[in-house]
Every structure is written in C-alpha cells, then in structure tokens.
C-alpha cells in the first residue's frame with residue numbers, strides 16, 4: 122500500500138523538477154531573498170489557494186489564511202503577519218479575499234453549531250447583525266449568503282485599516298493600499314469589491330459607499 126506521505130513527497134519532487142526545467146536558476150534566486158509586492162489575507166478553504174488563483178510563483182505573494190478570512194484586532198497571529206508584511210517586507214498591496222460559498226460564512230449566517238470555531242465565527246455573525254435589516258429584506262437565502270460573503274470582506278478591510286500597523290504606515294507616508302476582493306468557486310474569477318483604501322481619511326464613508334453598491338447591485 123502506498124504511503125500517503127510518499128505520494129506527497131513524490132508530487133513535490135515532480136513539481137520541483139518541472140520548475141527547474143522551466144527556469145534552471147529559480148530556486149537559487151528564491152533562496153536569496155523574499156520580496157513580495159502582495160499580501161493576501163484569505164480563507165483557509167482548500168479551494169482558495171493564493172498563488173494558484175493569482176497565477177503567481179513562490180516568492181511573489183505573502184499569505185495569511187484563517188477560517189472566513191477574518192481580521193480581528195486581538196488576533197496576535199494575523200497582526201504579526203500584517204506587521205511583518207508592512208514594516209519589513211513593505212508590500213504595496215494588501216488583498217482581503219473572500220469567496221462565495223464559504224463554509225464559515227454559511228455556518229455564521231445560519232447559526233450552525235460546529236464547536237470551538239463558533240466563537241471565531243461570532244465575528245462574522247457580528248457582520249451579519251450589523252446589516253441584518255438589509256439582508257433580511259433580500260429574502261432569498263442564496264443571495265443573502267453571497268451578500269454576507271461580500272460584506273464580510275468589506276468589514277475586514279475596515280478592520281485592517283483601523284489597525285495601528287496601517288495607521289502608522291500611512292502616517293509615515295508609506296505607499297500601501299488595501300483591497301477587498303471575492304472569488305467565485307464556479308469560475309475561478311476574482312471580483313473587486315471597490316473599496317481601495319490607501320489613507321485613513323474618510324474610511325467610514327468609503328465603507329458605507331461600498332456596502333450601498335453591493336445592495337444596489339442585488340436589487
């Protein structure tokens with residue numbers, strides 16, 4: 122019986138060889154430095170792999186993933202990755218990437234009990250409750266779920282923009298822009314949710330305008 126680890130190691134060797142066949146010096150250059158322009162904050166979902174979706178090579182995107190792509194102000198893990206990305210790597214674009222059909226967002230919307238993770242997903246329920254009136258007015262559960270997946274991304278862009286890390290970066294004039302995107306599992310296409318943030322001015326009005334656009338497009 123083939124051992125599963127053997128399978129993975131064999132896959133890895135094939136991949137490494139295919140990269141070397143394309144570019145003989147790839148790993149020599151990769152080992153010398155890390156200089157990504159992009160920082161991706163996305164869902165842990167196995168279908169939402171940052172490099173693959175963006176068509177980027179190892180070394181081109183710095184990544185943090187958790188269930189339902191949530192940015193929480195007390196999450197030392199996410200904040201540490203953010204601080205390193207902004208202060209040390211000096212990434213130029215930070216992408217919060219949600220995806221339609223997110224299991225975490227679905228559980229949050231319907232109060233599904235899954236265990237410890239319910240406490241993490243409470244943050245997504247806060248997003249749901251913040252927009253409860255407009256979500257309920259939509260009626261159709263599938264459209265409510267799509268909208269909550271999108272609203273959750275905008276909320277996390279807002280949370281990011283309020284961290285001391287982003288505020289300090291902008292205060293010293295660093296060129297770094299936040300973006301909210303959502304990924305469609307059915308066609309592999311990323312959509313911009315039109316909330317670029319590169320300063321802490323007029324944050325709330327930008328957020329509210331982006332939310333209004335979402336609900337306007339779903340009428």
Ligand code: CO
Pocket residue numbers: 164165166188189190220222223224225226
């Ligand atoms: Co997900």
